[in-house]
Amino acid sequence: MPLVDAEGRYIALFPKRSLLQAPPETPVQNLPHKEISPLSSYVTIYDALQAMELHKIPEVPVVSEEGRYLGLVTTDSLVRWWSRLGAVQEPGAVLILESYLHDYSLAEIAQIFEAEDIRILSA
Template sequence: MLAKDLISDVIPALRTSDTGTKALGWMDVFKVAHLPIVNNEDFLGVISESDIYDMNMPDEPLGNHPLSLLRPYVLEDQHVFEVMDVMSRLQLSLIPVLNASKHYIGVIALPDLLHYFADLSALKNPGGIVVLDLNANDYSLAHIAQIVEGNSAKILSSYITAYKDSTKIELTLKLNVVDLTSILQTFERYEYVVVGSHMKVDEMDDLYEDRFDLLMRYLNV
């Protein structure tokens, strides 16, 4: 997915003639801590809540004051991963999007980005999560997938967290099964270090209920 596919159709841009009071009101309405400033199609920069409070004159036009942030933006054809990187590094609640001519076309808000990431990571799908700790040189997704699929499960998504100044990595797997017992045992048999496993409470309840029903049917035979 590209940046242009996530542009919000509700968050407006400010103009230099708008006041800090107006900007704060919009920030409250749209639950953001930043807003873009645009004149016609020209993107001038991003103003933050702290910028406005530092002015100490919120009823003056925004054009009368300098911005603490430069001109953070992404281009409409940049991949969503690059959008995530920019927003994370700059700690933005939204990011302006420009076209190839560097004209403003809209913003991407953090909640929309998080919803997309949830869909991308299959977080909404039922299933369990396994977290492994391993050396980067020992990482083989093919072998890990073989272990998972050998236990009648599939990997829905995976991502790696690298440790600073270390050869260790943390691998998080989202699987399509709730009962992780056999998978965890197999990982341990292959000497993988399992640092965590998670299942939703309601999914655990369903699992235990299914097992209880099976036990009752067995005892009634």
């Protein structure tokens, strides 16, 4: 759960468990929390995933340029977003190619597929 100040600026991220288990009179500063740097609203989903993995958390806060709290990116929201992509919605197959890093470029591989009338939905 995010903590914001009176102006709506993000301060810290608190595990729900610590909030639910703490006595009501416990001062907020005494609750266990994670010092998680919030993400800018301009970062990619890959940045959000990287932050979640780095901190071992299921959600990461997002703030505006002024530091105002905008919301949380959660693993659930990322899965929902990903599931709406065309590559997931369209019927097809998953093809895994193994090659050495410098053997082929993705553009070359795409040209080979397109020459065979194969559509690439996601890479």
